[in-house]
Amino acid sequence: MSATATGRRALPFLVLALVAAGLAALSAAIGDTRLDIVAATGDVLAGRQTLAALILVELRLPRALLGLLTGFSLGLAGAAMQGLLRNPLAEPGIMGVSGAAALGAVVVFYSGLAGAFALALPLGGMAGALAASVILHALAGRGAGVLTLVLAGVAVNSLAGALTALALNLSPNPYAALEIVFWLMGSLADHSLADVALVLAPMLAGWLLLLASAPALDALSLGEDVAQSLGFDLARVRVRLIAGTALAVGSAVAVTGMVGFVGLVAPHLVRPLARREPGRVLWLAGLAGAILTLAADIGLRLLPTQPELNLGVVTAIVGAPFLLVLIRRSQERD
């Protein structure tokens, strides 16, 4: 492959990475309080414990980082699910993986386990996401149609929602319902660097598993028989993708709550850039997911609403019409 061809292939990746980094920086620059970002950065570097430095490091930095990490996880997981299931509507939110992860986190939290050790919360999220993925793949089976798969997602989603409601019903804390309703709406606000550190390792592990499946996804786009004849062990690919999704989405949801539709929209946006090769879509969809999440999180802070809107509300308002358009398109194709 010539140098220019490699350059051309790398260009979309570079552009998206730069936009994501720029948005992360912008996210750190805006907030409730007016902050001289340059002076604050100076204070941080000089080790001065000023209010500005405190706000920048303890509040805005984790927010921007979580936006990047969560967005990348959701976009990447969405692309992987769409590639594996060969279904344009597959996405952690619609398929119930996020809902099940939320259930896992809620159960861990209100059972008091979360206080026992820090990793319990992300582990709960991952366990929920894993259970949902396994159920989904068992239900959907091989080559299931769009409808079957979406119905399976609806079933998993409603089961997870009902069990979450049950856990809240049984919680000894009278405010549990209120706070979990807020949390389920998804938010990057007021997290700490400790939260970021907590989810970083499982997320990166999940990303590696998903990204390593790129060649298999490319082969799968030609059909299962072709992929198998090319030497891919589909059972192993499936396991890897399920585990990767559970790690990435489970830990993201456990911290930020439910941020829907990013995993649906991101892969579709970048597919033209990836010449429709599912493997190439993975990286690009991750970056696009980070961009969408950060942009939504910046947008909601620029809106004059008081209190600020929750991130999941904004992504749903933007994402749900997108889903309708996709359904409409797949109807026309059928």
Add this chain to the structure above:
Amino acid sequence: MAGRATGMGRIAAAAIALAAASTGAAGAPTQRIVSINMCADALLLALAEPAQIAALTALSHDPRNFSRADEAARFPATAGRAEDVLALAPGLVLASAFTAPATVSLLRRLGAPLRQLPVASDFPQLRAQMRDVAAAIGQQDRGEAAIAAMDRRLDDLARDMPLPPLSVLALQANNIVAGEGTLADTVIRAAGLTNAAAQAGISGYGRMSLEAMLALAPDVLVIDADGDNAPARANRLLHHPALAALTRNGTRAVTMPSRLWVCAGPDLVDAVAHLRASLRQEGE
């Protein structure tokens, strides 16, 4: 449908008959009072003779929710549903303005004598409410005595322990802060302090980001929480390093058990006393 309507009608007739019987003699204390609101429970315990009370809410039997749980536990509890209440043939039902509308309208339709208490958020409103309830249950004298006792305690507190006018931010779960016109605002002002959230322009209960709290940098952070409470996601906020940094920079953090200031009642003075006492301890 018709059978059910007749059944309902029969219950209603029975309820009306009983209500009429129990309030028969003019001026006599109302009997068989049922409260279906925890704050009304507190008012009843303070104002009614024990013999007048037929039932309180199950909530007030839990010492985590209710300061006088021991006293409340001497009375039967209901879950506050219309059926439980009617079965007690109440002479008066006390509910809050925020009691589920379905329950209130059903009780009214079935003829139960029901009084919805408005939410009192300051001491003048509280005194008016105590008078109002005392009159409704035929215990005017006890009402005046309870008000006088409460006012005496307030005066004693104000004289006893002068505090500098510190700015106070009252923080609850989920970033909710108590602004102007809230019960917490009343307690803060009665303790001789200023409410930072009210000064920041928040009226009622509002959400405030951690960032705004840091910028506000109040002298005192009153955390509305119980140490032994069930796990709450919201309490995670209180362990955020940014809040810890705030307390390092000179903000004092004190806790207030929610049960002390969740209700407007004669025991609200306990919240004022608690706030002042914990600030004095912290200050020494």
